Every structure is written in C-alpha cells, then in structure tokens.
Amino acid sequence: MSFRNFRVSYVEEQAVKSLLEKFSANENRLMKEFLAKDTNKTGQLLVNDWCAIVTRVLELKLPWRTLKSRLVDINSNGMVLYESTFRLQELQCALNSSPTAVEKKSCLFSSNKRSFLFFLLAKTKSLSSHL
DSSP, X not given: OOHHHHHHHHHHHHHHHHHHHHHHHTHHHHHHHXXXXXTTOOSEEOHHHHHHHHHHHHTOOOOHHHHHHXXXXXXXXXXXXXXXXXXXXXXXXXXXXXXXXXXXXXXXXXXXXXXXXXXXXXXXXXXXXXX
16 A cells, blocks of 8 residues: 555545544434434435435535445435444444454444445554554
C-alpha cells in the first residue's frame, strides 16, 4: 500500500468513525423520527424518507443515497430497513479492538457491503498501529 493510499484510508477511517459517533449520539432522535414516519410500524422507510430524516437529525448534507448501500440494509422492494442504521455501532466497537479481535469479529457482518467497510477499517487500523 502506498503512502498516498494509506493517507486516504486513514482519512476514510476517521470520517467513518466520526459518522458512527454522530449516528450513535443521535440514535434516540433518529428512531423517534423513523417511527413517526413509519406509521404502519413495518420497520421500513422509503429511501427518500430515510435520507431526509438522517440529513435533518444529523445536520449533515451528505450524499446519503450514495452512502446508503454501506450504511443500511435495503429490502427487495428497495425500502430501507431503518433499524439496520444502528448496526454500524458494531464497527465502532471493532475500531477500538486489537487487530486480532477485529479479525475474529468479521463473522458478525453478513452483508458484503458491511464486510467491505469493516475490512477497510480493520486493515487501516492494523497498518496504523505499525507506524
């Protein structure tokens, strides 16, 4: 891995870590908004609704439609399973673990998108500990 790639990975790790902290700090507000929008209590929201709520609550204007594939689960009808938003906290725990423990936790992430993000974070943490 080149130094430039390492720097990009490190910046990505810090950005994801910051984003995870935002989700965690606002979990109650997010759930309240998700539940208010989900009047039938299906556990699902339209992508537009999920994006609007996350933007409003977190006060971050990010490309949520693009990021959603790495942040939440989407069902076969294209609906966001909004409770999956908070599974990201598992990644936060992994960031605070040793690389060996991180590798053992990889079985917690069943979807490829989370596995990729988890792998990226674990590798970056492992490399940074050798500097």
